[in-house]
Amino acid sequence: MPKGGRRGKGQKKATACSSGDVSLNDYANAVCCPSSNLRVKKGSANAIQAEVRLLTKPEGQQLKEELNWFEKDLDDFDIDPHGNNEQEDEEDVQDLSEGAVLSSGAAASLPVRPRRRKKHSSVSWDVEKKGRVYPVDLWYILSEYIYPEDIGRFAALCHDTYLIVCSCAFWRQLYLRNYDKKIKLPDEIKPQSIERIRGLRARVIRSMYYLYAPLSGRSVSMVPFENEPHSLQGQRCLLAWHQPVKNTWTFCFKFLKLQSTTFRPGPVESSGRDMLPGYSDLFYNPEEGCRIMEIQCQNFASIPMVMGMVLSHVCLTVSARMRHYRLRLLFDSILQQGNQSSAERIVDLDPVVNIRIVPWWDTKYPFTF
Known part of the structure; x- marks a missing residue:
């Protein structure tokens, strides 16, 4: 070799x-x-x-x-x-x-020729900041002129406005700015209750439907069947009851939206001096995500036990006499596409005169917090 x-x-x-x-x-x-x-x-x-x-x-x-x-x-x-x-x-x-x-x-x-090394001048490349940063005091002064329906837009402007909306002073100032002595209010939203921090945001929001004219007009139903009952599909029934009203019967079902997200800036740490957990929680609201369906019928009907079950299907048709409506509610243990053969509980109400959906902030919501 x-x-x-x-x-x-x-x-x-x-x-x-x-x-x-x-x-x-x-x-x-x-x-x-x-x-x-x-x-x-x-x-x-x-x-x-x-x-x-x-x-x-x-x-x-x-x-x-x-x-x-x-x-x-x-x-x-x-x-x-x-x-x-x-x-x-x-x-x-x-x-x-x-x-x-x-x-x-x-x-x-040929031998490899490396590049010639050049000395680069040390230049600080600062990222150009777009926009201007205003002090928090300016945003706090502007918050005194924000309408209740524009609070969400104001909180989304910057981090400082979000912190202002998460403060107790903002909600108390909003309540006092719209308060009117001539309007009769429930005990839980009177000026004395505004001094309590726990659940302050929820109480002020509910008081706006009494004190603020553009919002108070929304709670007045103009025509029957104004709300759509199909919007409650997939929600869990927490409570059911009925009561006579004049010559009719009113059947009520309280529903809770599954996996409802609550507006919270972060975990609230309660101090050792609190009388109960969450005493200083501004965003405390046990009725968050709850709505009540009120069904007004001419006759009484026996309702099976549906508490704790999920509303899987809603069927609203014309009754046999063609004068009113017939409502059928299908309940199941889990959320699924229900039908008449697979539903575990069926609620039939006929004849139905009116259906109304009441959210937790409405003036006719029967529960307090």
Whole structure:
């Protein structure tokens, strides 16, 4: 076996580029230039350019470039931590346009030339901040002029407005701004109850449907069947009862929306001096997500036990006499697409005169907190 080792067929030994690779006949002013080939070969031109670059550089830089890449230190390479290589990329494009790209054969015979390291000026690139930051005092002054229906938009402006909406002073000021002595209020939303922190937000929201005219008009039902009972599908029945009203019977079902999200800025930590857990909880509201369906019927009907079950389907059709409506409620233990054959409990009410959905903030909501 030869000393140099075996080489595959067609492989050549890479040799360093030197001036001996170019003959005198390759120059333009050669005397014995062959007439058949007046153009310098591409490989020869690249070799000349590489040789000129090596000769025109300082001796110290030549020694660095003659070293292999694994013999160099990190200081010998051009490393830009900030990625600002636009000027170097333009130089590379210019070299490509001048025909300085080495061919595959010539690239193997030339040493690797690392990029020249340039000193970048230390420039602090600060992120341009859009908008202006106003003091909290300004937002607190503006909060005194916010309408009740615009509280959600005001809280979504910035972090400071959100913190103001989560304060007790904001809700007390909203209540006192709209309070009217001429309007009769329930005991739980009178001015004396506003001093208590627990559940302050829920009490103020409910008081706005008594004191604020645009909201108080929404709780007055104008026509029968104004609310859609199908909106309660998928909710759990917590309580059911009935009571006579004049010449009719009213059947009530209290529903709770499954996985209801409560507006809370974070966990409330109660101090050791609190009389009960959550005594200082501004967002306390046990009726959050609850609604009551009031069904007014002309006749009494026996209702099965449906408390704790989920309303899976609602069917509202015309009664047999074509004067009123017939309501059928299908209840199941779990939420599913119910039908008459698979439902565990069925409630039939006929004839139905009116159906009304009452949320927890309505003035006719029977429960307090």
